[in-house]
Each structure stands twice: as structure tokens, then as C-alpha cells.
Amino acid sequence: MKKQLILLAGTKETRLALMEQLENILGNYVSIISYSSEEFLPDRLSGEIVIYSSYLIEEEVRHIIGENCEVVVAARTINHQYIDRLFSLPAGTHVLYVNDFPESVNDSIYTLKALGIDHLHYHPYFPGKEYLESIEVAVTPGEMELIPDSIATKINIGVRLIDIHTILKIVNRLALPETLGIQIADKYTRRIIELSKKLSYLKEEAVKLNQYLKHVVDGVNDGIMAIDPAGRITVFNDVLEKITGIPKERALNRKVSEILHNPELLHFLLKETEEEVPHPFLVRQMNVMVHRVPIVQDNTVVATFKNMDETIEMEKAVRLELQKKGYIAKHSFENILGKSKAIKETKKIARKLAKTHLPILIQGESGTGKELFASAIHMASSRKVAPYLAINCNALPEDLLESELFGYEEGSFTGARKGGKKGVFEQADGGTLFLDEIGDISMKLQARLLRVLQEQEIRRIGGNKNIPVNVRIIAATNKNLKEMIEKGDFREDLYHRLKVLSLSLPPLRHRKEDIPLLVQHFIFESDKPHARIDHEAMGRLSNMPWKGNIRELKNTLLYMLAVSEGDSISSDDLPVDKQENQKPTESTGCIKTAEHRTLLQCIKNLNFSGKSAGRPQLCKEMSGTPHPLTEQQIRLRLKELQQSGFIISRRGRSGTMITEKGLEWLEPPEF
Numbered sequence: 001m002k003k004q005l006i007l008l009a010g011t012k013e014t015r016l017a018l019m020e021q022l023e024n025i026l027g028n029y030v031s032i033i034s035y036s037s038e039e040f041l042p043d044r045l046s047g048e049i050v051i052y053s054s055y056l057i058e059e060e061v062r063h064i065i066g067e068n069c070e071v072v073v074a075a076r077t078i079n080h081q082y083i084d085r086l087f088s089l090p091a092g093t094h095v096l097y098v099n100d101f102p103e104s105v106n107d108s109i110y111t112l113k114a115l116g117i118d119h120l121h122y123h124p125y126f127p128g129k130e131y132l133e134s135i136e137v138a139v140t141p142g143e144m145e146l147i148p149d150s151i152a153t154k155i156n157i158g159v160r161l162i163d164i165h166t167i168l169k170i171v172n173r174l175a176l177p178e179t180l181g182i183q184i185a186d187k188y189t190r191r192i193i194e195l196s197k198k199l200s201y202l203k204e205e206a207v208k209l210n211q212y213l214k215h216v217v218d219g220v221n222d223g224i225m226a227i228d229p230a231g232r233i234t235v236f237n238d239v240l241e242k243i244t245g246i247p248k249e250r251a252l253n254r255k256v257s258e259i260l261h262n263p264e265l266l267h268f269l270l271k272e273t274e275e276e277v278p279h280p281f282l283v284r285q286m287n288v289m290v291h292r293v294p295i296v297q298d299n300t301v302v303a304t305f306k307n308m309d310e311t312i313e314m315e316k317a318v319r320l321e322l323q324k325k326g327y328i329a330k331h332s333f334e335n336i337l338g339k340s341k342a343i344k345e346t347k348k349i350a351r352k353l354a355k356t357h358l359p360i361l362i363q364g365e366s367g368t369g370k371e372l373f374a375s376a377i378h379m380a381s382s383r384k385v386a387p388y389l390a391i392n393c394n395a396l397p398e399d400l401l402e403s404e405l406f407g408y409e410e411g412s413f414t415g416a417r418k419g420g421k422k423g424v425f426e427q428a429d430g431g432t433l434f435l436d437e438i439g440d441i442s443m444k445l446q447a448r449l450l451r452v453l454q455e456q457e458i459r460r461i462g463g464n465k466n467i468p469v470n471v472r473i474i475a476a477t478n479k480n481l482k483e484m485i486e487k488g489d490f491r492e493d494l495y496h497r498l499k500v501l502s503l504s505l506p507p508l509r510h511r512k513e514d515i516p517l518l519v520q521h522f523i524f525e526s527d528k529p530h531a532r533i534d535h536e537a538m539g540r541l542s543n544m545p546w547k548g549n550i551r552e553l554k555n556t557l558l559y560m561l562a563v564s565e566g567d568s569i570s571s572d573d574l575p576v577d578k579q580e581n582q583k584p585t586e587s588t589g590c591i592k593t594a595e596h597r598t599l600l601q602c603i604k605n606l607n608f609s610g611k612s613a614g615r616p617q618l619c620k621e622m623s624g625t626p627h628p629l630t631e632q633q634i635r636l637r638l639k640e641l642q643q644s645g646f647i648i649s650r651r652g653r654s655g656t657m658i659t660e661k662g663l664e665w666l667e668p669p670e671f
Helices: 012-026 055-064 080-087 102-114 164-173 178-219 238-244 263-270 312-324 341-354 370-379 398-406 443-455 481-487 492-498 512-525 535-542 549-563 594-608 615-622 631-643 660-665
Strands: 003-009 030-036 049-052 070-073 094-098 121-125 137-140 153-156 223-227 233-236 279-283 286-295 300-307 360-363 388-392 432-436 472-477 501-504 647-649 656-658
Touching: 003 012, 003 055, 012 030, 012 164, 049 055, 049 164, 070 164, 080 153, 094 102, 102 121, 164 178, 223 238, 223 263, 238 300, 263 279, 263 286, 263 300, 341 370, 341 501, 360 370, 370 388, 370 432, 370 472, 388 398, 398 443, 443 492, 481 492, 512 535, 512 549, 535 549, 594 615, 594 631, 594 656, 594 660, 615 631, 631 647
Parallel strands: 003 030, 003 049, 049 070, 094 121, 094 137, 137 153, 360 472, 360 501, 388 432, 432 472
Antiparallel strands: 223 233, 223 300, 279 286, 286 300, 647 656
């Protein structure tokens, strides 16, 4: 008859991972039963050999450990299967290490460093803890849902496994065959060999990649140089060899100050700044534009050397000519500010639409940035060096708008310019034409516009010949064109011609997390670039409905800057019509009573002490405050707090966790 072993874990994921590990090693000799406090625990254990997944669960399971039970507390180590994911990160990378409790986070980081995986800078993180927003990589042993949304790269290194010392301790305690211990040691050795092979393969692939990159670097049209922290040249391509006249073999691995003798160029390359503004230099009687790009993570500098006579001047001349005529887009996607999911998704879609030549219909409320997106789409398209013209269809009378769109021949009407005039369709030939407020054009102009889209040619007013045009149309409106079609105010065939592709812009009320960023940007562009806005005023601005969207926000802020004293902006500087708007956070959402605040404080206290914040424990904590609540009442309050984004309710031992938003809102309760 097989001997029996009881495994107790905190979470289902940990239980399954450790159960699989023990089954693989001991399954032929031992019957293993597993439980987790997150799912289910038996009433009482007696006379059993019990394995704790970690010392952290001792308090959670103590009540089920009966007489004559022998407990083995497992030591855990990194899951070797995923270690290569850590080695793929460059040395010195700042990494957020994420787990559910402070103790488990610190234990894991200690284990990683003890194993020699110390080429990274680990920053401990658990729910409720603050972290550096500059960190872009997070590592977690299976707790992916705990990683903050702002982290770009998320790496799962798997649930930590029971280490070999604990396994051998279990083998000895159960008096299993001695040969089993040898088999276990051999298995661990094989896994180490497999990992070594895997890392060796990755190294070979890295060498191949470096060789490939070398060919790429040597194949580009620009000179490229890389300088390490010691000021030594690590990359010096063939083009730079031609520009400088210095042999590559002489330059590589030498200090840049020994190779280049232009003091101004050396100062520009070696200065300690993150500035990336290019500067012109004269190198061997050649005008060269040098672009310096600091790689902060590696503390290195990459510089590109462009022959201005061959490339930069040509492009500058083309764009300057367009600018003189006013035919140039002024905004790119980098000018569209926002970190919210809504605006990121919209920009992602818009970038894809920009790659085509098809018409686009941009729909969105007034003030959401339709012209900004149209300009950015043009700048991201293959037509970016061609003309870009924009016209507001609502700003001109019908006859004047028609002549602006299609042009006219000399003498076609009283006051017509001698020699006639090109319309914007002709002027934008080869480029992009943005038609704003397209829903306001007359039925007559709708018919003419439809013909242009169908035939790709126009006829000037008073003219008798068709002129072919190659123009991409981007139209925009804040009106419901489908309703206008039903009323007979807009042609359905034109609607479908314009809406080959479509882009919907989110209103500001759906991307409130972008408001602080927009506010700071508008301040920086104002006459008071160093002005500071206080927390309450920012909160008021963030919670307003903004029916006029970004335009209304900007106008409001400009008003506040104009009436504010000095460089300090407060809620008192709000326009009168905004003063009666939404009060501070206390009145928002469902957070109305001192009960919510007291309950949130109890959750915070339990979270930061590493204790479970389940309803029974919260009921006990609340009983000592002026606001005692039953478990049913707590359940309702927790739902309200979660709807406001102040907590995350989870099943199992971690229970309820306070969010960063909850921490910002919370003030010490009065009890």
C-alpha cells in the first residue's frame, strides 16, 4: 500500500504546479492529496505527513493540523524551465518583480540573486505598493493579473517549485528507497544540462544576430558610430569610414577622443545629456548632420552621420516649398498626447489606416482632435512629402466653397481672377485633402464630390475639360450621417464612398486618465510654462464631463492661467460656470459615507501587514470602529468600492486588495 502525503498550498495555481512536480518525482511510491486555501480545505487532518507550499500559509492552515501530523515546510526555488527568459534581458535592466505578498517577493528576489541571476535590477512589487513609472519590464512567478497595466513587457517565469533539499527531506522522512534520491539528483542534473544547452543555443543565435546586424549597419546609407560608457568606439561602419577617412580597424575599440580631433564634434558626442537634437558639422569639407541618440539603459551613445548635401537638404527643400504654399501637415502621431487605452487603440488603428490610399471618414464629437488625426495620418503615409491641404466645409458659403474645392477658369463669374485659379483638389494632387465638417455641404456639392471620388478627375467652374487628380480624401464630421441619410440630407452613395475606412475618436470623458497629461502640456505651451496646478484643481478638471472635449479643456485652462496669481493654479481660478460643476472626489461614484472610508482603511491595514482581507476578517476589524458592519453589509460596500476602482476583490487567501487609486483617495479615518 502506498504511503500518503498531504500538500497544502495558498492558491490553485501553486497547488497544481507543485502537485505535478511531486507526482513526477514521487508518484510511483506515494499517494499525494492536495488542497489550497483559495479553493477548499479539509476540516481536520490527523496522523498525516503534511507539506506546506511555503511558510506564508502557516496561519491559514493551522486550524486543520491535528494530532500526530508531521509538517514539512517547503523551500521553493525558481522554475528552471523559464530561466532563459530572464537571461534574454540585457544586463542592468530595471525589472519589477511582482508577487502577491511582500515576503514572497523578497524571498524570490533573494533566490534569484543567490542563483547568480543578478544581472538585473529587481524592484519588489505587490498590490498597493508604489513603483517607478519608468520601469517597462515586469517579472512574476505566475501572478500575471497583479502586474500594473502601465508595464509594457510582462514575463511569466512560472510558479516557484519545491527545491531539491526539500524533496530529499521528504524522501528520507518517508523512508523511500535510497536509489530514488540518486534518481532525483540525476534528474536535476539533466535539467541543468538541458538549461545549459538552451542558453548555449541562445548565445549562438545572438552571435548570428550580431553578424546580421553588422551587415545591416554596414549596408545603410548613413555613417553609424556607437560609444560605450568608457568612451570607446564599439561600432564604426563602412559609410562612416568613407565620411571620416579613418579605417574601421583603426577606430574600433579605441577611445573616440583618439580618433576624432574636432573639439566641437567630440563635445557633442560625449556630453552628458539625453538631448537628441541633431547638429551640423563640417567633416573633411563635407556638411554632415550628426544625430546623437543616448541609450540610457546601456549607458551608451549611438550617433548617425548624414551627408546633408545628398539627403537632408533635398528633403528640406521639398518640404520648404510645400510650407511656403501652406501645403504641409503640422502634426504627427507623436503630437497626439495620451496614455489611456482608448487613445492608444485609436492611434494604433489610425497608423494602420495611414498605410493605405483609401478614403477615410473620421467621426467624433467637436473638439476631439479630428484635424490632428488627419494630419498625423498624412504624415504616417507614403504621401508625407506630398501636399496636405485642409478645408472647413462649414466655414464658407456654398458658392465660395465650390470654387475653393474645384477652382475656376478666367471669366467664369464676376470677380474671377485673371488666368483662373486651381482648386484644392488640384493643389493637393499626389497628396491628401482633409475635408472637415463634411456633413455641412449642400446636396449640389455632394453630387460633385461623389463624381470626383468615382472618376478621380475634376472640372473647374466654367471649364470644359476634365483634369485628372490623385488625391486621398480624409473627411471628418461630428454629425450622425446615417440619420442625415434617413432624413434625405446626405447622399448614401457619397457616405459609402467616404467611409471606405472609418475612424471613431473617443470623447475626453472616455479617456479621463489623459487629462493630467493634457493639462501639463497646455501649461508648458502657455505664457506660464512653469506654473503648477494643485491636486484639488487637477481632480476637479479630471472629473468634469467636457462636452467640448479637448478644446474646452484647453480654453478652461488658459482662462485659469490668465486669472491665477503668479505660477500657482487652484480651484478658485476655475471659470464661474465650472465652479458649480462636480465637487471633489468625495462626491463621485458611490463613495458617500464614512463607512466606505473606514472599510478602505481596514483593507489597507490588512494588505500592508500581509494578512488576508476577506469579509470575516474585515467584519472583525470594523467591529472596533464607530462603523461596525455585518458581512452582508461589507459585501455591498466592497462592491461599491470596486465599482469606483478603489479595490480589487479576489477569491482566496489574498482577498481584497486596495488599488493605487484607493490609496490616493484614502485619508486616515476619524476613530
